[in-house]
Amino acid sequence: MQTVVTAKLKLNTTPEQFKALRTTQLAYRDSLNYVSQYAFAHGKMSNAVRLQDATYEEIRLRFHLPSQMACSVPRQVGASYKTLWTKVKNNAVHRKEGKTKKRYKGLDKAPKFISPTLTYQYKKDYTFKKEQQVSILTLEGRVIVPYTGYNKHVALIQRGAEIGASKLWYDKAKKQFYLLVSLEVEMADPPPETHKQVVGVDVGMRYLAVTATMQGNCTFHADISTVAKSHHSARLRKRLQKKGTRSATRRLVAISGRERRLKANVNHVVSKRIVLQHPQSLIGLEHLTDIREQTKRRKGKSAKQRKANRAFSKWSFAELHSMIAYKALLHRSTAIKVDANYTSQACPKCGHTCKENRPHKGLLFLCQNCQYTLHADLVGARNIAMRTLLIRQDWRGTGLLSVRPDVSDDEAKAARLKRYAELRWSSDTTPSPRL
Ligand SMILES: [Zn+2]
Incomplete structure (x- = not known):
């Protein structure tokens, strides 16, 4: 299996290099917003080629971006519009089906790019040099900057892992630049015989994750209301939103950044705990679609729960899942996805x-x-x-592992759900020796 790892490299810049990088990333952000405005004014256009034809010269002349970078801008804006269009269309379908009443507003005005994070293409606008240095393109040409990072990641870069695009990220509080480099690493999936146990992981807004083994062991991870309590930004956020001044907006951006990092960190900690607790396991996760992810978030009606939902309206279960999948491989486990339908309503004992x-x-x-x-x-x-x-069991029988359910085939899905409905949990029986 091909896995993508992100290496976070600290850039040890001189004051001149720092200035060059900062100017470049701000110019890049301004061009994104310029192209976004253009796309919006022209039928909310998402076609990257047409956007490039129409805006390239202006980007070069007005924002002084080097040509490679100037090409990335329309591509990124086009991709953003495409994603938003998909959301608009999905929302229209969901409204028609009565699944939601809310109208999606993401394309009511031109999307604004706030974060000045800049994407670099490998070999085109950044390359690695010897002695732990990286060459990065700026408005004033290339700068060569020494970097430091996690030993394992640095070794991967030097040993020639498949290097992909990178992002220039600025930590405003520390006035420090980082380069987030994506590395593709080949990892072998362990064969089924090596798995010692099967684990099910349920995610939700009460406990972030609950795990259960077939031997009857279980663990509850991260009570979200406690996590929410440990940081009180919900009320502050409301106040700032009401205020609506420039400085209030700035603080809101800072808060949302902090919240995102806090959530990512909890996801890291919980996923790590789960894989450490269950080495050499087949780990089952739910296949969550957009709708299902939403219902997961709404789960729980207590005042405590509502409070948690408010504070953390958008927890990324997808991120948690992918962290589990990646870390599982490091501990000779495999993570797969199963259909999420009725997992909370079916009686494990009698199937009702x-x-x-x-x-x-x-x-x-x-x-x-x-x-x-x-x-x-x-x-x-x-x-x-x-x-x-x-x-x-299917895997051992057929030699084929289905890592995620095929949801495009309704008949196959109905057949799977029927088989699931016949499953019975019994805590008295010792686990079968086949397992
Ligand atoms: Zn029952």
């Missing part, structure tokens, strides 16, 4: 599936058929573990 199994959508799972009672989040994790076990 209905909404009422979760009275008031609360903490408790209470099967309406067999009275089986359990913590609701643990039910999800156990159901995922059982589905993962089923996939493992």
